[in-house]
Amino acid sequence: xxxxxxxxxxxxxxxxxxxxxxxxxxxxxxxxxxxxxxxxxxxxxxxxxxxxxxxxxxxxxxxxxxxxxxxxxxxxxxxxxxxxxxxxxxxxxxxxxxxxxxxxxxxxxxxxxxxxxxxxxxxxxxxxxxxxxxxxxxxxxxxxxxxxxxxxxxxxxxxxxxxxxxxxxxxxxxxxxxxxxxxxxxxxxxxxxxxxxxxxxxxxxxxxxxxxxxxxxxxxxxxxxxxxxxxxxxxxxxxxxxxxxxxxxxxx
Amino acid sequence: xxxxxxxxxxxxxxxxxxxxxxxxxxxxxxxxxxxxxxxxxxxxxxxxxxxxxxxxxxxxxxxxxxxxxxxxxxxxxxxxxxxxxxxxxxxxxxxxxxxxxxxxxxxxxxxxxxxxxxxxxxxxxxxxxxxxxxxxxxxxxxxxxxxxxxxxxxxxxxxxxxxxxxxxxxxxxxxxxxxxxxxxxxxxxxxxxxxxxxxxxxxxxxxxxxxxxxxxxxxxxxxxxxxxxxxxxxxxxxxxxxxxxxxxxxxxxxxxxxxxxxxxxxxxxxxxxxxxxxxxxxxxxxxxxxxxxxxxxxxxxxxxxxxxxxxxxxxxxxxxxxxxxxxxxxxxxxxxxxxxxxxxxxxxxxx
Numbered sequence: 001x002x003x004x005x006x007x008x009x010x011x012x013x014x015x016x017x018x019x020x021x022x023x024x025x026x027x028x029x030x031x032x033x034x035x036x037x038x039x040x041x042x043x044x045x046x047x048x049x050x051x052x053x054x055x056x057x058x059x060x061x062x063x064x065x066x067x068x069x070x071x072x073x074x075x076x077x078x079x080x081x082x083x084x085x086x087x088x089x090x091x092x093x094x095x096x097x098x099x100x101x102x103x104x105x106x107x108x109x110x111x112x113x114x115x116x117x118x119x120x121x122x123x124x125x126x127x128x129x130x131x132x133x134x135x136x137x138x139x140x141x142x143x144x145x146x147x148x149x150x151x152x153x154x155x156x157x158x159x160x161x162x163x164x165x166x167x168x169x170x171x172x173x174x175x176x177x178x179x180x181x182x183x184x185x186x187x188x189x190x191x192x193x194x195x196x197x198x199x200x201x202x203x204x205x206x207x208x209x210x211x212x213x214x215x216x217x218x219x220x221x222x223x224x225x226x227x228x229x230x231x232x233x234x235x236x237x238x239x240x241x242x243x244x245x246x247x248x249x250x251x252x
Numbered sequence: 253x254x255x256x257x258x259x260x261x262x263x264x265x266x267x268x269x270x271x272x273x274x275x276x277x278x279x280x281x282x283x284x285x286x287x288x289x290x291x292x293x294x295x296x297x298x299x300x301x302x303x304x305x306x307x308x309x310x311x312x313x314x315x316x317x318x319x320x321x322x323x324x325x326x327x328x329x330x331x332x333x334x335x336x337x338x339x340x341x342x343x344x345x346x347x348x349x350x351x352x353x354x355x356x357x358x359x360x361x362x363x364x365x366x367x368x369x370x371x372x373x374x375x376x377x378x379x380x381x382x383x384x385x386x387x388x389x390x391x392x393x394x395x396x397x398x399x400x401x402x403x404x405x406x407x408x409x410x411x412x413x414x415x416x417x418x419x420x421x422x423x424x425x426x427x428x429x430x431x432x433x434x435x436x437x438x439x440x441x442x443x444x445x446x447x448x449x450x451x452x453x454x455x456x457x458x459x460x461x462x463x464x465x466x467x468x469x470x471x472x473x474x475x476x477x478x479x480x481x482x483x484x485x486x487x488x489x490x491x492x493x494x495x496x497x498x499x500x501x502x503x504x505x506x507x508x509x510x511x512x513x514x515x516x517x518x519x520x521x522x523x524x525x526x527x528x529x530x531x532x533x534x535x536x537x538x539x540x541x542x543x544x545x546x547x548x549x550x551x552x553x554x555x556x557x558x559x560x561x562x563x564x565x566x567x568x569x570x571x572x573x574x575x576x577x578x579x580x581x582x583x584x585x586x587x588x589x590x591x592x593x594x595x596x597x598x599x600x601x602x603x
Contacts, residue, residue, distance in 0.1 A: 055511045070558050139294045140369070144486050148469035148476050161558035172558040228471040228561055 036112035038202040041079065043097050043105045044250060045072060047211045054100060057165055061215040065223040067173070069211060071161035072099035073145065077131060078124045079109065084117035084195075094127060096142045106204070113198060121194040121205060125243055126157030126186030132179055147178045151230055154179045157186055160214065164223040173226040175214060177239050185236045187243045194249040206250030213246040214239065280420035282307050285435070287366075290443030292451065292482050296366045302381060302431045304438060307417040310599075312436025315429055317598045320408065321401055322350050322394035329387065329433070332359040335596055338526035339363060339440070345534035349392040356500060358534035361527045363520055363590070366438035369487050373516045373532040376506045380434035385426060398426040405429070442522050442590035443482075450584065457584065463574070464581025473546070473568055473578055477559045478518045484585060489515035490557040493550035493567075494531060502532070513555045522585045539582060543575045 045052040047059050047069075057068040077094040095107040126132070132154035137143045145155040160175040177185060191207060215221045219238040229235040282305035289296060298304055315321065316329045332347045333339040339362035341347050347359040357373055365371070371383040387393040388401055396404075405411045405424045412422040419428050449455045457465060467473035480486040489503045491514040503512035516532045530536040536545065548566045550556075556563060570578065590596070 135292075140481070140487065143294060143481050144488075146476070146481060150466050150469040163558060169564060170552065170554075172556070172560060172563065174558060174561070228474070230471050 036114055037198045037200060039079075039081075039091070039109045039111050039113050039198075040202065040204040041076075041095070041107040041109065042204050042206045042250075043076075043107070044206060044208045045099050045211065046208050052099060052211055057163065059212065061212055061223065062217075062220045063215065063222045065164045065166070065215075067162055067164040067223055069099075069160065069162040071159050072211070073097065073141075073156075074125070074158035074160075075127055075142075075145065075155065076107075076123050076125055077127050080122040081113060081118050082120045082122070083114070084119050086119075089113050094131060094136070096137075096145070098141065101141075113203075115198050117195070117197055119195045120190050121196075121207070121249070122188070122190040124186050124188055125247075126177065127155060128186055129179075129184045132184075132186075147230070152179045152182045160211070166224060171224050171227070173223040174229070175226050175239060176230050177236060177243075178230065180231060180233045180236045183233055183236065185233075185240050187240055189244055189247060191247050191249045192245075196249075196252045198252075203252055205252050208248045208250045209246050210248065211246075214242050217242060217245060278416070280416065282418060282420075285309050285439075287439065288441070290441065290448065293441075293443060294367060294481070294483070296438065298366075298438065299379065299381065302434060304435050305418060307414070308419070308432050308435040309439055310436075311414045311418045312432035312434065313596075313599050314414070315433050316436055317600055320404055321388050321396060321429070323396040323400075324350055326350055327394050329384075330598065332387075332393075333362050335591060335593075335598075336526070338523035338591065340527045343528060345529050347393075349390065350395050351392070353392040355392050357532050358529065361520065361523065362437055362440055363442050363522050364483055365440065367483055367487070368485075370489075370517060374502050374506050375489060375517050380437050381427075381430045384430035384433045384437075388426075388429075401429065402426060440590075440596055442587040444589045445522065445587040446584040448587070458580065460577045460580040461584050462581075464577035464579065467570070467574055467578045468581050471561070472574075473570070474559065474561060475521075475546075475578075478557075479521050480518075484521040485518045487518065489517055490559070491515045491553060491555045492546075493552070493556050493560050493563060494535070494545070496551040496553050498553075500532060511555060514553060515555060515557075521582055523587055523590060525583055525586045526591060539579050540575070543570070543578055547575060 052069060052072070054069055057066055059067050059069070061067060074097055075094055076097070079091040079093070081089045083089070089111070091109050091111045093109055096104060098104045127136070134149070134153050137145070137155065142155070145159070147154045147156050156176055156178040158175065158177045162173060163170050164173055179185060194205075196203075196205065215223065219242055221238065221242070226235070285304035285306045285308070287296060287304060319325045319328045319331070321328060327350045332341050334342055337343065341359040345358060346354045346356060348354045360373065365380060368380075369378065371377040371380065377383040377386070385398075389395070389397055402425050405415070411424060415424045415428055416422050418432055421428070446455060450457055468475045478486055478490055478492070489512065495514060498514040501513055503515040504510065506512075524530075524539065528537060530539075530542050536542050546567050547570045550560055550563050550567045552563050562568060
């Protein structure tokens with residue numbers, strides 16, 4: 001093989017290689033630093049100051065019931081961020097959290113929000129009336145939150161279940177909230193003191209749910225009465241009111 | 253020459269859906285199988301390495317019914333999973349293998365199994381393929397090693413051709429067998445019961461059925477939380493209060509977690525009228541026995557499911573009329589089209 005031919009071949013090879021790499025690679029060309037960041041939310045579950053531990057009768061609520069938690073599953077939706085200037089960014093999405101499945105605790109919204117200062121985070125606990133219709137979630141695990149037609153259709157907003165000990169007698173409780181007889185019991189809430197700065201390429205906001213607060217303010221609940229409540233609108237309203245302050249801001 | 257080699261290597265590295273290489277001498281053209289998923293049912297996840305084909309499904313059906321997979325050629329999957337009984341045992345409390353040794357559990361129904369994400373009463377297998385690996389070598393079931401099973405199939409007058417049609421190879425091993433069986437099982441869909449027809453607006457429920465529906469789907473009976481969705485199972489594990497202490501530890505034997513003691517997979521209630529006796533150990537003969545249990549017979553144990561209400565009153569406390577209505581509703585889950593479907597029947601009967 002003479003020299004010019006080899007050079008020719010080398011050039012051909014390099015060209016091919018470059019073409020192939022370009023064809024195989026998903027584009028990773030450097031763009032200028034964007035003025036937005038990808039938003040994620042992280043959900044943490046606490047009782048008082050400590051992380052929630054499942055299946056242990058180690059908690060006591062405001063009523064004085066010793067209790068354990070075995071199930072915690074819920075939906076949040078329609079996240080709204082308010083900037084320091086007062087602009088609102090709505091993320092029209094639903095997210096399912098299972099306290100026993102850590103893969104569900106991080107919600108990568110996929111939304112790119114402008115960098116800068118924000119004054120608050122708001123969201124819906126549960127699903128709004130337009131969303132909460134049969135067929136929204138065809139597949140498990142979300143589909144298992146189904147709220148049967150005989151009681152209003154749609155999906156549970158929350159299943160918080162466990163056991164309570166009444167002087168040695170163990171009772172099950174099930175705080176199941178949802179659209180009882182088509183009453184829209186979802187909670188629109190703004191997380192208190194949730195101002196934060198968005199910088200960099202992505203931002204993760206931590207939101208904490210304090211289980212003890214479901215049983216406390218303003219309605220002190222005896223867990224022995226929190227059973228079979230899916231058709232009990234009075235109890236639904238009590239839990240809805242208590243739900244206003246269960247979430248707190250855990251920083252970015 | 254060098255450039256050609258490089259091109260081939262690059263192409264191979266870009267191609268990520270490589271297939272099992274068929275015999276180069278013969279052309280292999282399997283026919284894709286289009287599953288008919290009933291309206292309102294979830295998406296069925298088909299493993300990437302086992303796409304559904306007509307040839308695969310037909311082969312799987314033969315293997316399901318062929319006693320060639322047992323040591324003494326007397327038992328097939330269908331011996332314990334018979335169509336007339338909703339693909340369960342012929343009324344046996346515990347199933348019995350080829351050596352006459354009884355197992356410890358009631359044969360499960362194979363109905364809508366393509367949607368199950370955990371198989372067996374204790375969920376020890378995640379897929380139909382991995383599930384089907386168990387019964388053949390199991391000493392109290394078909395009791396044939398996979399090496400011997402493969403040897404029998406490879407020496408068989410028909411199977412090598414059928415495996416070629418399904419998988420492009422005549423060298424049969426256990427993986428091809430379980431893939432074919434799983435493909436057949438994914439077609440075993442039940443979605444045309446009276447209840448389905450009611451949902452589609454084609455029939456009305458009787459008064460008793462409608463009252464039973466109310467009990468099932470409200471917290472009065474509270475069956476729907478576990479026998480959930482259109483599949484009538486949540487595919488997860490619960491202790492529904494059968495015992496205060498356990499002879500069979502269920503899920504605990506798989507996870508080793510004491511919170512899982514006595515938990516079993518929720519069975520589907522579809523075609524439940526055909527699948528007696530009931531529960532993991534077949535302890536209840538009739539649906540009446542089952543409903544009496546949920547009404548008055550609950551036993552407390554520390555892992556009892558928090559959904560089991562009124563454990564301290566023994567259960568949901570239904571009147572006799574309510575029990576009858578609940579059973580009338582459960583009977584609407586009977587799908588005779590499934591039980592009589594010729595595509596799920598024994599293919600050797602017509603040969």
